[in-house]
Amino acid sequence: MITVEHLTKTYGPYRAVDDVSFTCKPGAVTGFLGPNGAGKSTSMRIMAGLTPPTSGSATIGGVHYRDIPNPGTQVGVLLDASAQHAGRTGREILALSALTMGLPMSRVDEMLKLVSLTPEESKRRVKNYSLGMRQRLGIANALMGDPKILILDEPANGLDPAGIHWMRSLLRHYANRGGTVLLSSHLLHEIEVIADEIIVIGRGKIVAQGTKAELLQGAGSYVRAEDNAALSAAATAAGLAVSPSGIGLRMDAEPLEVGRLAAQHGLVLAELRNADGAGLEDMFLELTSDTQREVATPAGAQA
Template sequence: MIEVKNLSKRYGDFVAVDDVSFTCKPGRVTGFLGPNGAGKSTTMRIIAGLTPAGAGTATIRGAAYRDIPNPTLHVGVLLDASAQHAGRTGREILRLSAMTLGVPMSRVDDALAMVSLSKEEAGRRVRNYSLGMRQRLGIANALLGDPGVLILDEPVNGLDPAGIHWMRTLLRDYANRGGTVMLSSHLLHEIEIIADDLIVIGHGKIVAQGTKEELLAGTGAIVRAADNDQLGRALSAADVAAHPADGGGFRVEVAPDVAGRIALDARVHLVELRGGDGARLEEMFLQLTQKTQRDQTTVNQGVQS
């Protein structure tokens, strides 16, 4: 289990992580999401003992990473697949890791088999690897000590669709055997498929966390009018949070009867009014991190959200 309590990290006047608390549980895959610069990588580096915390704690099975004897036997970490010795072969890198960990050399072949790197590929120098192959080698290194916890930052970068499916299956099986997986990725569709729990961070603060089912459950209402601009103004005047919905109209954060009453009072002709469907992860992510996005497009200026 990974447990983070009141974690903060400051670089001069910049607050990278601001009083963050969450738990990643055994037997579950936890998706860690946020825009660029939100604090994901800093948080993961603190958990993995690579960056000191300014305040708070980050523990793995009750201990800080630096206090775990031979920690890579217990925690597998992949934060940057490109940070591997380009002049060595994949097999050499794993053999050196096995010697450092004190695990049998047979684990090298086991790890290569787990990540589907062939004997020929393992014999190539890493400088000749594709990004996807480096990802596989990095995963093999993380799994070499048969750890109970995996911390992975963007592990599917560079993988083709077959590789992404392989990664999904590997991590699902790992969690099903009782392992703890903390996974960061910008491929929200993949997170939506594999994750059991979600943590969303923005500007260094947790903006949402819970099970995937809880966070993506249908709430509010879908409302669409003959004149959506008029509807947008009515919702804005009523101080109702509204977000553009697929096919036109809005997803609103009030019950259908409240949205209907607002439209009636404003004499807006509705063509659709129903309870909110389960949100997609991308939609939820954009709503929760709306104020922390680097790239924003102004849509429906009459609606405040």
């Protein structure tokens, strides 16, 4: 288990992490969401003992990272896939980790196979790796000691769709075996698919946390009708909140209620589903609106 209590980190007058508290439980994937500069990476660096906190604490299994004997066998960490020795081969990097942790060299081959790096690729120098290959090597290194806890910062960066699917399956299996996963990502869809718990951070503060179902409760429905205008008018008359969403509508109601409304008014529906996907994105943008650099441009507006 990862336990973060009243964690604060300041750099002069700048407060990168501001009184953050949360827990990551065994058997679950916890998604850590936030815009650039929100405090995600700083929090993870403190957990991994790379950055000292100004106040508060981050413990792993009840102790600080620095106090864990042979920590690689307890905690797997990947904070920056590019921060690997560019002049060494992938195999050499894993072999050095195995030696450091007192593991047999057979573990190197097991990890290379697990992350689908071929024998040929493992002999290349890391400077010649693509970002996706570096991510795979970093994940192999994090898993080398068969740890109970994983702390991964943006591990999907550089992976193609097949690689993202592979990573998702790997982490899901790891959590199902009782492992604890803290996963930071900007890919909201990936968090939606894999995370059991979600933590949203903005300007160094936790702005929301809970299960995916709790945070997306009331996300409503996405609906596309043959006559969107007529459906929108009917929903408004029924007291439902309606807003445009792509080529359809977003409604503050469950799909069953929307379907009944359409049937009552003889309206033909082309699509009707839970708005969870849009709900996660909307929730994220709403909760972190004061930290966004970009301002959404209405459809059809001129640049």
